[in-house]
Amino acid sequence: MKWPTGQTLRQRVLLPVVGVSILLTANVPPLYDFSSNWLHERKINSVEYQREHGSWQILELPEDRRVNAIHAALLPTGKVLLVAGSGNVRDQFEAGTFRTLLFDPATNATELVDTPVDLFCSGHAFLPDGNLLVAGGTQRYEVLEEDVKRAGGTMVVKNESPDGGPRSFVKGTEFVAPDGRRYTAGEDFVIPPATKTVERIEPGDPDHDPGHADADHPAERVTVTASETAIWVDAAGFGDEYVVDRQTQYRLNALVGTDAENIYGLAEAITMDKQDYQGLADAFEFNPWTERYERVDDMFEKRWYPTLTGLPDGRVLTVSGLDGSGRILDGTQNEIYDPATRSWTSRPDLERYFPTYPSLFQTAVRDRLFYSGSNAGYGPEEQGRDPGFWDLGDNTFTQVEGLRDTDQLETSMSAWIGPVQDQRIMVVGGGGVGESELSTERIDIIDLDGPEPRFTPGPDLPEGTRYPNLVQLPDDTTLITNGSNDYRGRSASDNHTARIYHPDSDTLTVAADPRVGRNYHAAALLLPDGRVLTVGSDPLFRDAKNSISGEFEQRLELFSPPYLFRGDRPRLGTVPPEVKRGEKVSITTADAARIDRLRLIRPGAATHMLNNEQRSVAVEFTAEAGQLELTMPRKAGVLLSGPYLLFAVDSDGVPSIGVPVMVS
DSSP states (O other), X not given: OOOOOHHHHHHHHHHHHHHHHHHHHHHHHHHHHHHHHHHHHHHXXXXXXXXXXXXXXXXXXXXXXXXXXXXXXXXXXXXXXEEEETTTXXXXXXXXXXXXXXXXXXXXXXXXXXXXXXXXXXXXXXXXXXXEEEEOOEEEOOBXXXXXXXXXXXXXXXXXXXXXXXXXXXXXXXXXXXXXXXXXXXXXXXXXXXXXXXXXXXXXXXXXXXGGOOSSSOOEEEEEEOEEEEEEEEESSOSGGGOBXXXXXXXXXXXXXXXHHHEEEEESOBBSSOBOOEEBOOEEEEETTTTEEEEEOOOSSOBBSOEEEEOTTSOXXXXXXXXXXXXXXXXXXXXXXXXXXXXXXXXXXXXXXXXXXXXXXXXXXXXXXXXXXXXXXXXXXXXXXXXXXXXXXXXXXXXXXXXXXXXXXXXXXXXXXXXXXXXXXXXXXXXXXXXOOOBOOXXXXXXXXXXXXXXXXXXXXXXXXXXXXXXXXXXXOEEEEOOBSSGGGTTTOBOOOEEEEXXXXXXXXXXXOOSSOOOTTEEEEEOTTSOEEEEEOOOSBSSTTXXXXXXXOOOEEEEEOGGGGSSOOOOOOOOOSEEOTTOEXXXXXXXXXXXXXXXXXXXXXXXXXXXXXXXXXXXXXXXXXXXXXXXXXXXTTTSOSEEEEEEEEETTSOBOOOEEEEEO
């Protein structure tokens, strides 16, 4: 037998060792990642971690039930209304494919709802009967300047005749310039008759003519004021030859004779400039019990990105938005919806300009709103962005000071802090105007009842945050989650973080990290079981290099706050389905002795960092053996009429299941 030489032996021993070493070296990163991920999953799923930080769960709906959730509202039935409309997808808009999904968080069941128009970027507010008012939406998608093929502009259609009723015209109606160039209406439109007023002329008036007046036929002055309707028109052909750079009058090709003389179009200019999104005047009430949209009267103005704010008398104030020509409304067109008549009243006396989707809150004082400064963007950089009190009684505005980073209020979010009786509001995060890279970690707080209300700094977020979502929880804390530190999550900038704000100590604690990144077009809602639902996100890109176009996030994610891991929940017995302000109510419960507080929380209706519906109302009570005696708040500015969830919270901060209650 021939023994191997020393060199050969060393080779035989070293080669396997080197091979194993190479194999281990090649696999250390994957093994390390696997080990790290396993340890992380084990940690975040431990009872100790969840009791301190809570837990997230991703939910993927069946493929045919996934929608681009632009709007989210918790209905009095416990189901969630997810409104996509066209979902910020031009192809869906042009195909007339508009979607709404009902999601039941108790069973994860879903149902698609017939959606009558494109409710993408509408506004919403709950009404006293529990219906959700949904108003505005998208008449037309924007066209960037480099993509404009046909000249377009605003055509003001005038009617100088007071005779006859309103005249209706269809989309495509032609307007003809003096030189024969043609332009077509982008929508159906109605032009009312002119207004005719008759005024008696008294003796002594310069226009008085005694020769043409007697006791039976006094002298009169007749004034006719032309009516007008603004619409959008497009050139019938392509290119610069259809550009008009001066005010021009146009005839309607559909009219002849005196009609053609009395009804005409007037345009300041028709250009090849960028064409902005255009709003709708359509309005609906979504009925939670029939689960259908019910048509109501149109608004006076078309609106895209409007804010709807519920008032103490049950009516709804509507402000701001882009009109039917893509211009931001100048504040002279604010209006109020009355659910009793399902109609609107124009309120030019309430002239007040705001950027789009302004955060407006009804304070405890009737006729007094608070504007936090938060908004979703459209409008001049230096106009209407200062926070303050708006008095609807005399239409005055009192500005407040102290807010930091006032150049970064766009894409911030605002919410009440704790019970609304405390009258404290927080402004969280935000960024620079437009596609700015600026973002702020600011949390500023204001006490509206202070002797001289002004903002003061709160605890800052760990990073700059545009598009944060804020949700008031039953234990008086506020969940602050998601967002990104750059415009629409650009450069992979989503913040996979969450914090819980504690008003009693003015501090933030770390919540479990959400797994899904969310930025623009995201929303979050408190659910009846105390969890939080997050939906949506519409990033520009999917990668850090901004080279791959983004996709709308259609997964849902559910956050279980720490209080859901701290023991048994208190239970409420039978709760009256309807209560009145100032009323005394008795509720039986075996847990009466452990109840620390009662909260009526108004369901959220959220979109674009705007959820001025959510508010938590403290309810006074006394506890006896097996029974709670409640006294409902009396102030309508505190306890607005409409739907709420009644939560009982024990001394450990653990809430009951929220019981639906209607306040009248």
